[in-house]
Amino acid sequence: MSQLSFKGHTVVITGAGGGLGKAYSLLYASRGANVVVNDVSQAAAQKVVDEITRAGGKAVVNTASVADGAAVIKTALDTFWWHHHSDQQCWNIERQGFQEHDGPRQGFGRIVNTASAAGLYGNFGQANYSSAKMGLVSFTKSLAAEGAKYGIKATAIAPVAASAMTETIMPPEMLANLKPEFVAPFVAAVTHPGGPEASGKVFEVGAGFVAEIRWERSKGIALKTDKSFTPSAVQEKWEQVGDFSEAEHPQSIPDFDAQAKLSLQSGLSSNAQSSPDIRFDGKTVIVTGAGSGLGRAFALMYARLGGNVVANDVNERSARAVVDEIIKAGGKAVAAVASAEDGEGIVKVALETFGGVHVLVANAGVVRANAFGSMTDKDWDDVIAVHLRGAYKCAKAVWPVFHKQKFGRIVTLGSQAGLYGLPGLVNYSTAKGAMIGLTRTMAIEGKKYNILSNMVIPSAGAAVGLGRGQSNVEAIKEDYIAPLVGFLTNPLAANGGHGFPVSRPLTPEAIIWKWGIITNFEDGRATNPSTTQESLEQIIGNFGNEEEDNGSSSSPYADQDDSQLVADAKKHVEDPVEFKYTERDVILYNLGIGATEKELQWTFESHDEFAALPTFGVIPQFMASGGISLDWLPNYNPAKLLHGEQFLSIKGPIPTSGEFINETRLMEVLDKGKAAAVTSIVETKDKATGKVVFENQSTVFIRGAGGFGGKRVGNDRGPASAANTPPQRKPDAVLEEKTLPIQAALYRLSGDYNPLHILPEFAAVGGFDRPILHGLCSFGIAGKHVLKSFGQFKDIKVRFAGVVYPGETLVTEMWKEGDKVLFTTKVKERGTTVLAAAAATLTDPSATLKAKL
Numbered sequence: 001m002s003q004l005s006f007k008g009h010t011v012v013i014t015g016a017g018g019g020l021g022k023a024y025s026l027l028y029a030s031r032g033a034n035v036v037v038n039d040v041s042q043a044a045a046q047k048v049v050d051e052i053t054r055a056g057g058k059a060v061v062n063t064a065s066v067a068d069g070a071a072v073i074k075t076a077l078d079t080f081w082w083h084h085h086s087d088q089q090c091w092n093i094e095r096q097g098f099q100e101h102d103g104p105r106q107g108f109g110r111i112v113n114t115a116s117a118a119g120l121y122g123n124f125g126q127a128n129y130s131s132a133k134m135g136l137v138s139f140t141k142s143l144a145a146e147g148a149k150y151g152i153k154a155t156a157i158a159p160v161a162a163s164a165m166t167e168t169i170m171p172p173e174m175l176a177n178l179k180p181e182f183v184a185p186f187v188a189a190v191t192h193p194g195g196p197e198a199s200g201k202v203f204e205v206g207a208g209f210v211a212e213i214r215w216e217r218s219k220g221i222a223l224k225t226d227k228s229f230t231p232s233a234v235q236e237k238w239e240q241v242g243d244f245s246e247a248e249h250p251q252s253i254p255d256f257d258a259q260a261k262l263s264l265q266s267g268l269s270s271n272a273q274s275s276p277d278i279r280f281d282g283k284t285v286i287v288t289g290a291g292s293g294l295g296r297a298f299a300l301m302y303a304r305l306g307g308n309v310v311a312n313d314v315n316e317r318s319a320r321a322v323v324d325e326i327i328k329a330g331g332k333a334v335a336a337v338a339s340a341e342d343g344e345g346i347v348k349v350a351l352e353t354f355g356g357v358h359v360l361v362a363n364a365g366v367v368r369a370n371a372f373g374s375m376t377d378k379d380w381d382d383v384i385a386v387h388l389r390g391a392y393k394c395a396k397a398v399w400p401v402f403h404k405q406k407f408g409r410i411v412t413l414g415s416q417a418g419l420y421g422l423p424g425l426v427n428y429s430t431a432k433g434a435m436i437g438l439t440r441t442m443a444i445e446g447k448k449y450n451i452l453s454n455m456v457i458p459s460a461g462a463a464v465g466l467g468r469g470q471s472n473v474e475a476i477k478e479d480y481i482a483p484l485v486g487f488l489t490n491p492l493a494a495n496g497g498h499g500f501p502v503s504r505p506l507t508p509e510a511i512i513w514k515w516g517i518i519t520n521f522e523d524g525r526a527t528n529p530s531t532t533q534e535s536l537e538q539i540i541g542n543f544g545n546e547e548e549d550n551g552s553s554s555s556p557y558a559d560q561d562d563s564q565l566v567a568d569a570k571k572h573v574e575d576p577v578e579f580k581y582t583e584r585d586v587i588l589y590n591l592g593i594g595a596t597e598k599e600l601q602w603t604f605e606s607h608d609e610f611a612a613l614p615t616f617g618v619i620p621q622f623m624a625s626g627g628i629s630l631d632w633l634p635n636y637n638p639a640k641l642l643h644g645e646q647f648l649s650i651k652g653p654i655p656t657s658g659e660f661i662n663e664t665r666l667m668e669v670l671d672k673g674k675a676a677a678v679t680s681i682v683e684t685k686d687k688a689t690g691k692v693v694f695e696n697q698s699t700v701f702i703r704g705a706g707g708f709g710g711k712r713v714g715n716d717r718g719p720a721s722a723a724n725t726p727p728q729r730k731p732d733a734v735l736e737e738k739t740l741p742i743q744a745a746l747y748r749l750s751g752d753y754n755p756l757h758i759l760p761e762f763a764a765v766g767g768f769d770r771p772i773l774h775g776l777c778s779f780g781i782a783g784k785h786v787l788k789s790f791g792q793f794k795d796i797k798v799r800f801a802g803v804v805y806p807g808e809t810l811v812t813e814m815w816k817e818g819d820k821v822l823f824t825t826k827v828k829e830r831g832t833t834v835l836a837a838a839a840a841t842l843t844d845p846s847a848t849l850k851a852k853l
């Protein structure tokens with residue numbers, strides 16, 4: 001049985017002596033990779049290497065500290081360089097034109113960084129850990145952005161697995177669900193050369209639960225940028241700022257359309273103010289990096305609103321200039337000339353001058369842009385020091401004061417580079433990401449002492465170093481960021497994810513199979529955890545997931561001959577699945593089954609007879625039947641699944657757009673010895689009227705998943721299971737159609753994203769030397785042949801008897817027998833039958849033959 005292979009690949013795993021690292025090492029080694037087992041504990045690393053070598057794998061111990069990455073990688077190159085080159089099977093060599101001694105330029109690399117929910121949401125008592133972990137998320141995003149053109153992909157995961165940490169907070173029964181083996185397959189899947197596109201993305205993985213995490217941005221509001229743009233104006237609109245009903249989900253730094261923002265302004269009148277006005281009389285505000293740009297704008301605003309301003313900057317002249325400006329305007333201010341890292345010194349100035357401190361705006365920053373490959377340790381350290389360590393040291397210094405007075409406000413300045421990653425600024429985006437983790441944790445820890453922490457992320461043009469002070473575009477002046485300070489936050493959203501059963505091993509293939517679900521934020525699947533506790537809910541919810549009885553006791557499909565396994569599976573009630581479509585989806589489907597630009601009734605929405613081809617009836621239900629859980633089958637491997645049979649009954653006219661609801665049941669499960677044959681039934685109803693429009697019965701044939709002791713022969717399901725043996729005479733009609741090499745790539749877009757039809761590596765696991773055509777695509781083409789030859793039909797059934805490769809020619813032979821058309825479809829080039837036991841029942845049996853015989 002072939003599987004996703006890592007033969008010829010060298011995988012370096014840090015912290016590989018135990019837990020997750022060990023699970024990764026064993027999995028990669030079992031899939032043929034050379035593994036560098038790095039751990040500071042020589043004994044632990046050696047044990048893992050021994051285990052791998054005993055099983056016939058290749059691995060080497062490395063005990064360098066991760067702080068010395070170069071030493072870790074040297075071991076990889078010294079040990080496995082030669083293997084790399086001797087192994088002609090190696091994907092690197094074949095796919096990327098890997099050349100002798102061309103190591104650093106191999107044009108391929110996969111990086112997985114281990115983040116944590118503590119970073120994504122913040123976590124009490126873990127300000128340091130949250131910062132480091134969220135920093136890693138941004139680090140990953142920047143590496144992904146920068147690596148894209150070199151074939152380097154980076155993914156971050158927030159795993160939940162049993163560890164020394166979780167042991168203290170969870171009982172042993174729960175910990176049993178958190179096996180590292182439920183995380184490792186995900187890492188393998190996304191690092192495989194043919195794996196799914198996961199670069200720059202973040203995933204939560206644990207206990208067999210996998211979900212993508214993404215940023216969510218509220219639609220937001222536009223405020224008039226005149227004198228009325230004050231903190232009170234923001235307060236007045238605050239509810240709208242946090243209204244996520246029309247949220248966007250940017251994947252990279254959104255375009256800043258200054259012109260559009262400016263033209264918005266012309267339609268706005270002055271902003272309403274909340275009352276009483278927000279003012280800072282008697283409050284002392286520390287602004288770091290206050291000498292110029294944003295910091296200066298913050299300092300001036302606070303002074304205008306009555307605050308005592310401590311203007312910090314390393315640049316003495318600019319700090320003093322701001323103070324002078326404030327004093328000249330009648331305000332109160334003092335300069336604190338120091339690095340932002342000198343939090344204590346800055347707070348001391350505040351306490352000595354004004355007798356207190358109430359607000360900290362951690363704004364100081366430097367930029368050292370450099371391509372990641374050329375970035376020096378100094379570039380890295382300087383940026384991390386000023387942004388992250390500066391924010392930390394200042395917050396640390398104000399904290400006891402805030403704590404004691406039960407009041408404090410902290411705003412940290414973030415960056416879009418931190419949210420989305422940015423090439424050339426890996427250091428900066430990492431620091432800004434880390435500050436998100438820090439800010440969230442401070443918010444959690446400070447809450448009960450009335451210490452509020454928020455991050456403000458200025459829009460593109462105003463970000464530190466990205467045009468600050470140079471911009472003369474009205475819309476992005478620093479002054480227009482200032483009023484938002486203290487008000488804006490950026491919540492995260494996680495999607496509904498997918499829970500894999502924990503009662504059997506999880507495979508990388510299973511991850512790829514469910515990729516569509518894991519990354520789907522639509523259809524009401526998004527959840528919005530805002531704390532680590534909330535984020536753990538679904539993971540804990542998947543504990544003990546064995547696809548067991550969910551409480552419904554009687555199934556209309558219960559069958560006395562069923563084994564317990566099958567009887568239990570049938571009790572599972574699938575949730576109804578909605579399907580909404582437009583004319584565009586109809587055209588896409590018609591094209592997917594070979595309709596041409598000459599057949600305007602199928603490809604041009606304004607044609608008088610524009611219609612869906614009748615087999616479109618399998619599309620609205622596909623997500624429902626295709627999403628049915630089969631994980632409970634023994635040895636279930638999605639790459640071994642083939643479509644076996646399909647029956648479609650069309651109960652009414654097919655609208656060219658609509659909204660349907662699909663109700664799915666598992667109907668029959670047969671044990672074919674080596675294989676399992678599973679039939680589901682889906683009723684597709686019009687959402688508005690509740691009338692059934694289609695009924696589908698789909699059988700999937702899963703090779704290698706039999707032998708569970710179920711019944712072998714199915715029930716008589718009428719036309720859905722009829723043998724449909726054609727008569728002996730010559731066919732009454734024959735139609736021939738050559739499929740396109742891109743047929744499967746095109747058909748996928750109608751909703752069956754099974755990688756079997758596009759991804760060579762996945763097809764290989766299924767036993768095919770290239771991707772195969774969707775069964776339902778051949779089904780649609782044959783259905784079109786029946787339609788063209790004999791007219792409309794009200795039901796159609798086929799058995800998928802052999803595979804079709806995109807580009808092959810399909811020949812459909814048809815015999816009219818009463819109200820039925822029996823048919824067989826063959827691949828012309830190979831002479832094999834691909835659709836058998838097939839028939840359609842005509843709507844108007846008296847209709848005459850249409851096509852030429």
Ligand SMILES: CCCCCCC[C@@H](O)CC(=O)SCCNC(=O)CCNC(=O)[C@H](O)C(C)(C)COP(=O)(O)OP(=O)(O)OC[C@H]1O[C@@H](n2cnc3c(N)ncnc32)[C@H](O)[C@@H]1OP(=O)(O)O
Pocket residue numbers: 625626627628641642643644645672675677680698699700701712713752754756772773774775776799800801802803804
């Ligand atoms: C839930 C619905 C959602 C739909 C999800 C679909 C996802 C899609 O993306 C997947 C696809 O589109 S796959 C592409 C389309 N399908 C194919 O190409 C399969 C072609 N068929 C074959 O290769 C073989 O017939 C093969 C491999 C199927 C069987 O061949 P053999 O193993 O040689 O079997 P054989 O020895 O002939 O028979 C063994 C027993 O199995 C029954 N059987 C055979 N073909 C069957 C079929 N196509 N469907 C159902 N049952 C089938 C036989 O009757 C036999 O039963 P018994 O032992 O009781 O006599």
